[in-house]
Amino acid sequence: MREAAHAGRTPHIRHKSCRSRPRAARDAPFTAPSGPAGRKSPHTSTREPIIQESEASEPEATRRDADVTESSRANRGWWDRNADEYQTEHGTFLGDDRFVWGPEGLDEVEAELLGPPEELKGRDVLEIGAGAAQCSRWLTAQGARPVALDISHRQLQHALRIGGSFPLVCADAGALPFADGSFDLACSAYGALPFVADPRQVLREVRRVLRPRGRLVFSVTHPIRWAFPDEPGPEGLSVSASYFDRTPYVEQDEEGRAVYVEHHRTLGDRVRDVVASGFRLVDLVEPEWPAWNTAEWGGWSPLRGNLIPGTAIFVCERSDMGAPPAEG
Numbered sequence: 001m002r003e004a005a006h007a008g009r010t011p012h013i014r015h016k017s018c019r020s021r022p023r024a025a026r027d028a029p030f031t032a033p034s035g036p037a038g039r040k041s042p043h044t045s046t047r048e049p050i051i052q053e054s055e056a057s058e059p060e061a062t063r064r065d066a067d068v069t070e071s072s073r074a075n076r077g078w079w080d081r082n083a084d085e086y087q088t089e090h091g092t093f094l095g096d097d098r099f100v101w102g103p104e105g106l107d108e109v110e111a112e113l114l115g116p117p118e119e120l121k122g123r124d125v126l127e128i129g130a131g132a133a134q135c136s137r138w139l140t141a142q143g144a145r146p147v148a149l150d151i152s153h154r155q156l157q158h159a160l161r162i163g164g165s166f167p168l169v170c171a172d173a174g175a176l177p178f179a180d181g182s183f184d185l186a187c188s189a190y191g192a193l194p195f196v197a198d199p200r201q202v203l204r205e206v207r208r209v210l211r212p213r214g215r216l217v218f219s220v221t222h223p224i225r226w227a228f229p230d231e232p233g234p235e236g237l238s239v240s241a242s243y244f245d246r247t248p249y250v251e252q253d254e255e256g257r258a259v260y261v262e263h264h265r266t267l268g269d270r271v272r273d274v275v276a277s278g279f280r281l282v283d284l285v286e287p288e289w290p291a292w293n294t295a296e297w298g299g300w301s302p303l304r305g306n307l308i309p310g311t312a313i314f315v316c317e318r319s320d321m322g323a324p325p326a327e328g
Contacts, residue, residue: 059251059259066248066261068197072151072172074250074258075195079152087132087158093295096162097137101189101219102311103300106287108138113217113285113315114185120144123184126209128173128202128218129191133159136166147183149173150191173202178209186210188218194262197248199270203277207318216279216316222286222309225299226264232301237308270314278319285313 066074079086094100099108108114114125121143127136130148132155139146149169150156156168171177173192186206196202206216227243229236243266251260265273274281289305296302300310 057254059253061249061251063245063247064250066197066250066258066263068174068201070258071195071197071248071261071263072174074261076151076172078251078260079150080154083131083152083154083158087155090297091132093297094132094134096132097134097141099135099138099189101285101313102287103295103297104287104289104305104311105293106285106311106313108135111285111313113283113313114187114215117142120185124182126176126178126183126186126206127191128186128188128206129193130159130168131155131191132162133164133166133168134162135187135189137162137164140164140166144185147178149176174198174205176205176209180208181211182209184211184214186214186216186218188216190219190221193218194220197261197263199263199265199273200277203273203279207278210318212318212320214318215282216318217313218316219311219313220270222312223265223267223270224308225310228299228304228308230299232296232299232304234303236299236301236304267312270312274314274316279316280319281314282317283313283315285315287311287313 093105100106101108101111101113109117114120120139123144125136125139125144125146127133127139127146127148130136130150131152133146133148133150136146136148136159145166147167147169148156148159148164149171150159151170151172153170156170159168169177173188174196186209192202193199203216207214210216224243226245227239227241229238229240246264246266246269248264249262250258252258271281271284286309289302289310293305294302304310
């Protein structure tokens with residue numbers, strides 16, 4: 001899972017994705033929850049993390065347009081530079097082989113959004129924006145055949161560090177390097193969709209590589225969060241921006257080059273993107289904050305989680321009513 005964050009305030013540093021927390025919050029300790037009674041606790045990695053030097057200077061945060069090419073280039077670079085910090089900070093919560101849909105801690109073991117675990121055996125599954133491929137490891141344990149894809153080479157190095165018997169692919173989700181009808185299922189926990197300028201391009205690619213009636217499940221920051229400051233405390237409960245402002249959130253260097261880009265879509269936009277890309281929306285899940293989760297993760301916290309949604313999970317199936325029309 002890679003967490004993203006909304007641009008509710010400026011300056012702002014993102015929370016899959018995405019994938020870590022706002023820098024204003026980084027001085028606060030992060031305590032990983034142990035999980036509710038009676039369920040499996042997150043697995044903790046025993047392997048030493050790979051450490052890189054972090055950026056020396058702070059980028060400028062702004063709201064401006066950013067096209068497909070600029071967004072892809074910026075986010076590939078950002079995740080390559082920040083993968084080490086992300087995995088060090090959040091690896092305990094994510095575990096090595098756990099499938100978590102968002103900071104609330106909703107686990108696929110309980111949610112079964114991809115289907116009953118016993119029905120995953122033998123299924124070909126594409127994980128998009130896989131990070132260190134924790135979800136793919138869980139899928140492997142269920143007998144599935146996952147492929148973990150990420151735009152960041154450094155994130156996939158962490159996947160190699162932890163280990164696994166499934167393929168790792170470094171590629172852009174907007175141009176999937178797979179043949180038509182290669183997979184039964186596709187999943188993305190805060191991966192790719194919050195960061196791309198053209199989500200329909202990604203969704204159409206996913207539809208292309210899915211087999212008939214294939215299922216896609218993806219989670220993103222709940223769109224309503226873009227109207228609120230990205231703060232876990234009371235200051236994050238007052239509307240500070242227009243929910244309808246779809247201007248991308250951009251961090252740029254001194255020469256104005258984007259080094260991180262995140263794109264906002266309203267809830268209606270997301271639904272229309274799904275349908276226009278040749279999918280049928282089966283369910284829209286808005287996880288409630290569980291009592292066992294006492295952790296703060298960027299703008300996600302028990303305080304906010306009990307009042308406003310933080311994650312939206314879209315459960316979709318490939319429509320077999322014909323391919324979606326090409327966009328001109």
